[in-house]
Amino acid sequence: IQKYVPVTAPIATASVHNSPATLAGRTLLLGYAAHVWSHGALPWNREREIKEYFEGTRNTVENIDPQYILIGPQELSAYPDLVIRSKWQIVATHVPYKLFRQ
DSSP: OTTTSOTTSOEEOOSOTTOHHHHTTOOBSSOOHHHHHHTTOOOHHHHHHHHHHHTTSOSOBTTBOOSEEEESHHHHHHOTTOOOOTTOEEEEEETTEEEEEO
8 A cells, every 4th residue: 555555645445443544654535433523523424425435326425536445354344235346447456455546
């Protein structure tokens, strides 16, 4: 992730506390929603939009078109109806994770 994703480019991931993208020092479209909430933000709309984005029913997340998408066990578990879009190109694979760019 550090090799392929610019520091300023947010990554679409599941809303979990231990995403490899966070551990790589990258920005997420939404981190762990309860943590975001504990700091006074209301993450629920973005959390819903991310779910819809991963399920293929929406093309943006709060008008942001994610450039990078991480798919791993956490995303597959959180979004059982996940759709990998044909325009996503695999940038890197480290089993069981795939990093896509669109």
